[in-house]
Structure formats: C-alpha cells, structure tokens
Amino acid sequence: MAKSPPYRGRLCVILANTRHAGNIGAAARVMKNFGLARLTLVNPTARAHLEAVKMAPGSEEVIERAQVLSTLEEALEPLSFSYAATRRPRRLKKPSLGLMEAARDAHLKEGDIGLVFGSEKFGLSNEDAGMCDAFITIPSDPGYPSLNLAQSVAVTLYEFLRDEPHGAPRPEKKGERLYPTLGEKEGFHKRLAAMLEMTGFANPGAVDGSSRKIMDIIRRGEPDSQELKTLEGMLRKIRLAVTGRG
Secondary structure, eight states, X not given: OOOOXXXXXXXXXXXXXXXOHHHHHHHHHHHHHTTOOOEEEEXXXXXXXXXXXXXXXXXXXXXXXXXXXXXXXXXXTTOSEEEEEOSSXXXXXXXXXEHHHHHHHHHTOOSOXXXXXXXXXXXXXXXXXXXXXXXXXOOOOTTSOOOOHHHHHHHXXXXXXXXXXXGOOOOOOTTOOOOOOHHHXXXXXHHHHHHHHHHTSSOTTTHHHHHHHHHHHHHHTOOOHHHHHHHHHHHHHHHHHHHSOO
C-alpha cells in the first residue's frame, strides 16, 4: 500500500463564498505561517486576487496556486474527509466536535482532509454544511461568538497542527486503510437513491430525503474503500434480483 503523504500536505483550507478579498489574503498568510499550501476558493469575490495579494506579503504563492471553483461539491469531491467550521447549531445529523477533539480525529484519518469555512456574514448554508463529514466549533463568548475569518483559520490550524511540531511526519502505521473520496461516496449515494425508488422503498418525492438519511448512517461508520465496494456489490445484487439486470 502506498505511503500516505505528510499530514500537513493532506490538509486543504477551503473558503466558500468569501465576500472580502482581504480576508482571503489574511487567511493565505496564516496558512504560510503554519506551512500549508493547499487553498481552495469557492465562488470568491470578483476582486479576490488583487485585494488578497495586498494582505498576503510573503505568501503570495499560496494565492497564486489557489484552486478556484464554482461549488463546494467540486472542492470536496477529491477529498476523503471534511470538517465544516460553524458557530450555529445545526439540525443535521453530523458529529459536532470541539477543536481539540476534531484535531485528534483528523490525525487518525487517511487521505486528504478539508477544513471548510463559510462567508463572513452568513457562514455555511445548510446545504454546504451537509456535504461535510463533521462540524467543528471554536469556543467563544455566546454574546459575541463571530470571529474574523482569518482568525478562525488561524485558531483552527493551530489546534490541528499543535501536536506536529516543526512539521514532523506522523509515524507510519502498518495496514493503513484507504478511504473513498467524496466523489466516490456521492456516486454511491446516487445509485442508492435509484435503488430506493426502484424497489419502492421510497416514493419519488421522498427519495432524496430517505437516501440522505441512509448516507448519514453510512458516513458515521466511516467505511473504507473496500467496505464501500462491498456496499456497491450489495446494490448490484438487489438490482439484479429486482430487474434481472446487473
């Protein structure tokens, strides 16, 4: 099995719908401070590059190399796990972790990991937050809980990297599990939804809700790539039994 890249190299900061370009620059500067280089911008402000560079002295290359995409789904597709930073309580059935707990959890993961931050004013929508595997929260005064975007990135990166001084690589483990990407999990989700409708488990108007509930259960179990293939095989057998086609 291929050796995992260093932990820092697997962390990707994702800024979604950022309204002020200066915050992009400030976040890029923080990333440079912590030795991170992977930045993805989802639907950023139109003046992102010009203004962001002004706020990122010495770390312009982080912005120059940033990936710019239209949707969060595109940004998450190649990643294995993602954490959504949020200060609002959500009714979505996702693990909600404090920073220290999330950092410990991330160190046990394999594959690329996304740290997702929403817009300065509105944060992440429920739809975007629902695409992530878990929520992370920064403890702050309930009377004034909102942090500046770059400050949120700084606090989060500090906690996620504090146990890896000077970029020391994490000890290699034997028999490491390979985890599916979001794209692979979403592909399974679409086939699951089709099967639920085909078998009559859910009527056409309720397929999406039913399939997402089942996917939430599956995600909480954190299936690795081989386990997801087993579930794929189950769907093929059900389809064969119902339709006579594999």
